Amino acid sequence: MSFILDKIIYVLANAINNGMPILFGSTGEIITEKAGHLNLGIPGVMAVGGISGVVTAFFYQQSASKNTFLMILLPLLATLLGSLVMGLIYCFLTVTLRANQNVTGLALTTFGIGIGNFFGASIIKLSHSELTSVRIDETSKVFKATLPFASKLGFIGELLFSYRFLVYAGIIIALVCAYVLKRTRVGLHLRAVGENPATADAAGINVNKYKYVSTCVGSMIAGLGGFYYCIDKNGWSNDNIGPFGWLAIALVIFAIWRPNLAIFGSILFGLLLNLYDLIPALELNIKFPHGYDKLFKMVPYIVTIVVLIITSARKKRENQPPASLGLSYFREDR
Amino acid sequence: MEKAPAIELKNITKTFGRIVANHNVNLKVNRGEIMAILGENGSGKTTLMNMISGIYFPDSGHIFIDGKEVVIASPKDSYKYGIGMIHQHFKLVDVLSAAENIVLGLHGKYNIKEASREVARIASLYGFEIDPAKKIYEMSVSEKQTVEIIKVLYRGADILILDEPTAVLTPQETAKLFAVLRRMKEDGKAIVIITHKLHEVLSISDRVAVLRKGEYICTLETKDATEASLTEAMVGKKVALDIDRADPVDPEDRLIVKDLDCINREGAKVLDDVSFTARSGEILGIAGIAGSGQRELLEAIAGLQHVESGEITYKDPKTGKAENLRDKTPMQIRQLGVRLSFVPEDRLGMGLVGSMDIIDNMMLRSYRKGKSAFLQRKEPRDLANEIIKSLEVVTPSATTPVRRLSGGNVQKVLVGREIAATPTVLMAAYPVRGLDINSSYMIYNLLNQQKERGVAVIFVGEDLDVLIDLCDRILVIGSGHVTGVVDARTTTKEEIGLLMTKSVAHGEGGELNG
Numbered sequence: 001m002s003f004i005l006d007k008i009i010y011v012l013a014n015a016i017n018n019g020m021p022i023l024f025g026s027t028g029e030i031i032t033e034k035a036g037h038l039n040l041g042i043p044g045v046m047a048v049g050g051i052s053g054v055v056t057a058f059f060y061q062q063s064a065s066k067n068t069f070l071m072i073l074l075p076l077l078a079t080l081l082g083s084l085v086m087g088l089i090y091c092f093l094t095v096t097l098r099a100n101q102n103v104t105g106l107a108l109t110t111f112g113i114g115i116g117n118f119f120g121a122s123i124i125k126l127s128h129s130e131l132t133s134v135r136i137d138e139t140s141k142v143f144k145a146t147l148p149f150a151s152k153l154g155f156i157g158e159l160l161f162s163y164r165f166l167v168y169a170g171i172i173i174a175l176v177c178a179y180v181l182k183r184t185r186v187g188l189h190l191r192a193v194g195e196n197p198a199t200a201d202a203a204g205i206n207v208n209k210y211k212y213v214s215t216c217v218g219s220m221i222a223g224l225g226g227f228y229y230c231i232d233k234n235g236w237s238n239d240n241i242g243p244f245g246w247l248a249i250a251l252v253i254f255a256i257w258r259p260n261l262a263i264f265g266s267i268l269f270g271l272l273l274n275l276y277d278l279i280p281a282l283e284l285n286i287k288f289p290h291g292y293d294k295l296f297k298m299v300p301y302i303v304t305i306v307v308l309i310i311t312s313a314r315k316k317r318e319n320q321p322p323a324s325l326g327l328s329y330f331r332e333d334r
Numbered sequence: 335m336e337k338a339p340a341i342e343l344k345n346i347t348k349t350f351g352r353i354v355a356n357h358n359v360n361l362k363v364n365r366g367e368i369m370a371i372l373g374e375n376g377s378g379k380t381t382l383m384n385m386i387s388g389i390y391f392p393d394s395g396h397i398f399i400d401g402k403e404v405v406i407a408s409p410k411d412s413y414k415y416g417i418g419m420i421h422q423h424f425k426l427v428d429v430l431s432a433a434e435n436i437v438l439g440l441h442g443k444y445n446i447k448e449a450s451r452e453v454a455r456i457a458s459l460y461g462f463e464i465d466p467a468k469k470i471y472e473m474s475v476s477e478k479q480t481v482e483i484i485k486v487l488y489r490g491a492d493i494l495i496l497d498e499p500t501a502v503l504t505p506q507e508t509a510k511l512f513a514v515l516r517r518m519k520e521d522g523k524a525i526v527i528i529t530h531k532l533h534e535v536l537s538i539s540d541r542v543a544v545l546r547k548g549e550y551i552c553t554l555e556t557k558d559a560t561e562a563s564l565t566e567a568m569v570g571k572k573v574a575l576d577i578d579r580a581d582p583v584d585p586e587d588r589l590i591v592k593d594l595d596c597i598n599r600e601g602a603k604v605l606d607d608v609s610f611t612a613r614s615g616e617i618l619g620i621a622g623i624a625g626s627g628q629r630e631l632l633e634a635i636a637g638l639q640h641v642e643s644g645e646i647t648y649k650d651p652k653t654g655k656a657e658n659l660r661d662k663t664p665m666q667i668r669q670l671g672v673r674l675s676f677v678p679e680d681r682l683g684m685g686l687v688g689s690m691d692i693i694d695n696m697m698l699r700s701y702r703k704g705k706s707a708f709l710q711r712k713e714p715r716d717l718a719n720e721i722i723k724s725l726e727v728v729t730p731s732a733t734t735p736v737r738r739l740s741g742g743n744v745q746k747v748l749v750g751r752e753i754a755a756t757p758t759v760l761m762a763a764y765p766v767r768g769l770d771i772n773s774s775y776m777i778y779n780l781l782n783q784q785k786e787r788g789v790a791v792i793f794v795g796e797d798l799d800v801l802i803d804l805c806d807r808i809l810v811i812g813s814g815h816v817t818g819v820v821d822a823r824t825t826t827k828e829e830i831g832l833l834m835t836k837s838v839a840h841g842e843g844g845e846l847n848g
Contacts, residue, residue, distance in 0.1 A: 185437075185444035192427045192438055199425040203439025204410060317429055317471050 009158045011271065011278055016163065017232060019270025020170050021046065021241070024225025025248025026255065026262045027174045032218035033252060034181060035211045036194035036324040037094060040105025042222050043245025044112020045086040049223020051116040052082025054236040057139035058123055071142050075227065083223020086112055087216035095211045098328035109245065117238045133237035136230070143231045166228050171263055173221060178260040190214055194322035197329035207329055222248065247273075250304040253311050256319040272300040338401035340365045340493050340524035341386065341417070346395035348381055355381040359395070359550040361543055363493070368515060368525045370539035370556070372532075372568055376796070378548040379528045380422075383495050387419035388412035399493075418486025419495040422502075424478050426470045432477075433466035436485045449488075456487050460517045475602075476507040483514075494518065495526045500534055501625070502602075512538050530568075530623055532561045532835045546570050561832065569827040575803045577778050580786055582806055585613035587649055588790035589635065589759050594644035596630045596814075604630045606814045608644070612759065612790040614651065617781060619805030619822060620794040621830050627814040628794045629679060632761050635792075636676045637664045648672050651758055651788070675757035677749055679764050679794075681741075685748045688737030692718040692729065692747055695736055699755055721750035725776065742773030749780055760784050763794040778804055798827045812836055 025042050032039045039045070056078035060071060090108055093099040123134045147161050181187040192200040193210045201207050222245075229244060230236050247269055254269075255262035271278075276296035279288070311319065343361040347354070356378045363369045373379045384390045386397065388409040396403055399415045406412050412419070426435050433450045450466035457464045462480050470478060479499060486494060496515075500508045515525055515538060529535060535542050535556065542559060544551040544567040551567050589612040596605035604627045612618045620628055633639035635646055637659065646659040650671065657670050667674060678684040686695045696714035704710040718732040725746040729739055736744055745765060752760065762781065766774040781804065785791050795801045801808055805822040810833040818833040 183444075185441075188430070188434055188438065188444070192430065195427045195429055196425075199427050200438070202409065202425045205439050317469070320429075323428065 005155055009155070012159070012267070013162065014274055014278060015267045015271035016167060017270065018273050019266035019268070020167055021225040021229040021232075021244045022248045022251055022269050023170050023174060023262055023266035024228060025222045025245055026251040026266065027170070027177050027259045028218035028220070028222030028225070029249055029252045030218075030255070030257055030259050030262065031177055031181070031190070031221075032215045033257060033325055034190050034194045034322055035214040036197060036322055036327065036329070037090075037211060037215050038101050038105065038326045039090055039108075039215065039218065040102060040249065041086065041090050041108025041112060042105075042248055043242045044109035044115075045083050045090075045219045045222045046226030046229070046245045046248070047112045047116035047241045048086050048226070049079045049083035049220075050226030050230045050241055051119050051236060052223070053079035053227035054134055054136055054230045055119055055123060057136040058127075058134055061136060061138050066138075068142055071139055075139060076224075079223050079227040080220045083219045083226070084216055086223070087219025090219065091212045091215045094328065095208055095215070098330060101326050101328070109242070113239065113242055116236070116241065120236045120238050123236075133233075133235045135235040137234050140231045140234045164231075166224070166231070170224070170228070173224075174259040174263050177221075178258060181259070191322070194324060197324055198331075201329075201331060211329075247300065247304065250308070253321075254304070254307045256311060257321065269300055269303075272303055275299055339363060339398075340400065342398040342401075343382075343386070344396045344398070346382065346385060346392045346397070348378075348385060348390060348392050354548045356385075356392075356545075357548050357550075359545070361550070361553070363524045363526055365492075365524050366519055366522045367540045368519050368527060368538055370535040370542040371526060371528045371545065372530060372535055372542055372564060373545035374530060374568060374796075376547070377545040377568075379545055380497055381548075382545070383419060383497060383526065383528060386412065387417055387495060413489055413491070416490060416492045417495065418489065418491025418493070420479065420482045420486065420497065420499060422497045424482055426478060426481060428471040429469060431467050431469055432464055432473075432481045432484075435470060435481055436466075436488050440489075452488065453484055456484055460487075460514050460521070462514060475502045476504075476511070479503070479511070492522070493524045493526070495528070497528045498530075499527065500529065500531065508534070530835060532564050532832075535559075535564060536561065544568055561835075562828070565828050565831040565835075569798060569831045572799065572802070572827055575799055577775075577800075577803045578782065579803065579806075580782065582613070582616040582785070583788070585616045586651075587611050588614045588651070589792075590645070590647040590649070591631075591635070592645040592647070594631070594634060594646065595642040596627070596634055596639055597642055598630065604814050605634070608811070608814070608816055610809050610816065610819065612792055614758070614790045615785055615788045616806045617785050617791040617793050617804060619801040619808040620792065620811065621796075621798065621801050621808050622811040622834055624796065626811050626834075628763065628811065631811070632676065632678070632763055632792070632794065635659065635759075635761065636674065637662050637667050648674075648759070673755060673757045673759070675752035675755050675760045677745075677752050677760070677762040677765050679767070681744050681748055682737060686736050686744065689735050691733040691735055692722070692727075693732050695747065696721075696751055696754075699751060717751070717754055721747060721754070725750050725780075742769045745769060745773065745777065749777060753780060753784060757784070757789055759790045759792070761792040761794075764796060765793070766800070767796070774800075798830055801830070802827065810834055 025046055029039060029042050053075040057075040060074050086108060090104060093104045094101050120134055124132065143166060144164050146164060153161065181191065189200065189205045190210055193205060193207050197207045225248065226241050229241055251262055251265045251269060255265045276293035279296065339362045341363050343359055346356055346359045348356040359382055371379050381390060385392050386406065388406045388411050391407060397406060404415055427438065433446055433453055436453055437449045453464065453466045462484060464480050464484065470481065499511060503511060519525055527538065536559065539556045541553055542556050542564065543553045546568060592609050594605050594608040595603065598604045608631060622628055630639050634641050641660050648657045648659050650657060657672060659667055659672065682688040693711065693715050696717045697709065700714055701709060715732065721727060722729060722732060727743045727746045729743060736747055749765060765777050769777065781791050781793060793805060802822050802825060808820050808822050808825065808830060809816060810818045810820065810830055812834055817836045820829060
């Protein structure tokens with residue numbers, strides 16, 4: 001019995017861990033989209049967020065006096081700052097200059113991943129490392145710390161308390177976003193802006209302010225996802241964050257624009273992502289043909305396509321994307 | 335002692351470029367009174383009300399609220415003075431509930447339950463029916479209007495302006511709305527209702543102010559007014575235009591429309607049992623308040639609007655054979671050999687492609703010509719140059735994108751192209767809208783030339799003077815019904831005006847008073 005429980009906990013913990021970057025990215029994208037902005041730059045934002053944190057952690061690790069608190073705080077601040085800059089670039093282009101959102105987003109993805117790769121490669125060179133990645137083992141060890149009593153509480157403790165603090169942060173952020181969107185005046189105004197900016201404007205809501213704030217906050221949350229990924233992998237290696245960014249955007253649709261549903265969606269995506277790794281680890285005594293792992297790696301993408309088909313076919317109005325998603329708003333166009 | 339009026343306008347003038355939308359308008363609305371503002375399309379009613387609600391700022395003149403002069407520079411100011419405007423186009427967010435829409439943009443504590451209670455209280459006070467939790471997209475038009483009205487009441491408005499509130503309502507819904515308005519009036523609110531329906535003015539208002547082409551004409555006590563006196567004030571005296579009108583030469587039936595019914599995208603019936611005949615060598619005018627179904631009628635004939643029932647038949651002038659045009663696409667209509675030209679109301683949307691040049695726009699009608707894979711550009715280029723020369727189109731060259739041309743020149747390009755197709759039926763919707771006098775006359779002459787060529791011309795217009803002087807017969811439609819066909823040579827503006835505002839719907843006048 002405990003064997004099966006252990007397996008379940010292992011699979012679940014693995015799924016949550018894998019899904020966490022997607023959850024951050026997707027929570028950020030949801031509040032951005034709720035303001036009517038389709039930010040396809042999320043993979044780039046996550047890359048910049050990740051590399052900002054990693055670079056800061058890398059240099060702080062080499063400093064003489066190390067303080068655990070600063071070791072956590074500085075990379076987090078750097079991540080938030082890096083992704084905020086990306087959010088501001090996106091906002092300036094799409095809100096102020098009313099550039100095409102799709103093109104801007106895609107450009108930002110290319111740009112962000114490029115920035116990540118550039119600094120990643122530079123630091124690998126600087127550290128004269130034999131490796132192909134930037135290692136931040138010390139920092140990630142601090143970030144990976146869990147509650148000491150978790151393992152003593154048996155099954156419940158393992159299930160509920162054995163995660164890193166950023167996991168709880170991610171879930172709390174998603175829940176807070178869901179609450180704000182549904183239950184507060186700010187959320188009501190934000191939804192109005194994304195649905196019908198002209199009406200929101202006429203009601204005295206500062207449309208551009210809402211668009212800027214939600215897009216920038218969304219980018220910062222997504223950036224945290226990029227950093228989480230780097231912590232999980234103990235460092236930065238080039239070109240690895242992109243797929244998580246795209247899955248985050250897919251998860252937004254899967255979760256029908258609700259951050260609380262995105263939590264479960266992220267666990268599912270996390271599970272599917274690592275299916276190829278999990279199946280043999282479960283020692284289920286099933287013989288798979290050679291090369292099966294390649295097939296399993298495709299599963300999350302296939303599921304995403306299926307989910308897109310299902311959600312697009314559903315007719316309920318509440319489950320549809322915000323009505324003015326992807327459209328620029330200009331008062332005098334009315 | 336006389337009370338100070340709730341709102342008073344003195345000598346308000348507003349111009350847009352060279353167009354005078356309002357000129358020296360004076361208006362006074364008291365509390366506990368319903369004031370109707372009556373005027374044709376383009377008479378400046380909505381502009382005037384937009385100045386009170388802070389959307390436009392008057393060029394000159396004064397506005398007084400409760401006897402004190404005020405400056406209304408923004409919608410916020412107008413809220414501050416207790417003015418609430420209910421626009422023709424609702425400003426509501428579809429996926430939000432009624433209560434959420436009502437509190438949208440307000441500050442303070444967010445408590446949707448309390449807001450819902452307040453909404454329910456206001457509703458019961460005036461006799462509205464509303465479910466505060468219902469989503470806007472599930473609502474009928476009249477429910478949406480209720481939400482808009484409660485929205486301004488919730489914000490404490492005591493001067494209400496309703497811009498053509500009945501245009502979208504059924505007679506039963508109109509009766510309900512009027513009952514609510516009367517209750518508000520008893521509650522001491524000042525109500526302004528913009529309309530062009532005479533029977534509604536007579537049934538709901540206490541006084542009526544008439545505007546005509548931006549000028550303030552007069553204010554009448556409703557109890558002293560009749561439909562005839564209001565029509566006369568609204569349309570004014572006939573202005574003679576110098577349009578040469580030839581008598582039709584052997585007219586024969588060209589296009590026969592019978593019992594046509596159409597339903598628009600919102601599911602409302604826009605054409606109801608429309609029947610008429612367009613004859614060759616004749617200009618058939620179509621008169622009516624904007625949005626009475628003119629657009630749908632022309633689009634149904636052109637094969638762009640789905641027809642619920644009825645017949646559209648075309649008589650071929652050469653063979654005399656009758657062709658059924660119903661449920662055919664524009665392409666199929668063309669393949670039948672029907673030469674139908676259409677100058678739509680929306681010139682740069684449906685008529686021409688704004689970012690393409692004049693030559694390419696010519697090709698929109700001829701791109702199928704030629705046998706090879708390559709386009710033939712010579713013919714359209716010649717045609718473009720021919721139109722530029724003969725119609726005096728002011729353009730740097732034939733390769734200038736049409737959206738850079740002025741409205742009149744755009745229209746010349748469009749009409750020129752449609753006429754060059756040597757049509758047998760030519761339909762033109764508001765072809766002179768926004769055009770200066772000279773361009774307008776050129777268009778009238780072109781239509782007359784086509785008529786003399788034996789084309790059946792259908793002309794949808796808004797200026798009654800033009801319709802009377804240009805057309806041979808005038809078909810009048812009111813809310814999707816044909817309310818009359820008159821001989822343009824003998825008719826009067828009053829006759830057409832009465833037909834335009836006449837309602838054929840099942841005896842509604844009585845219900846409205848209830």
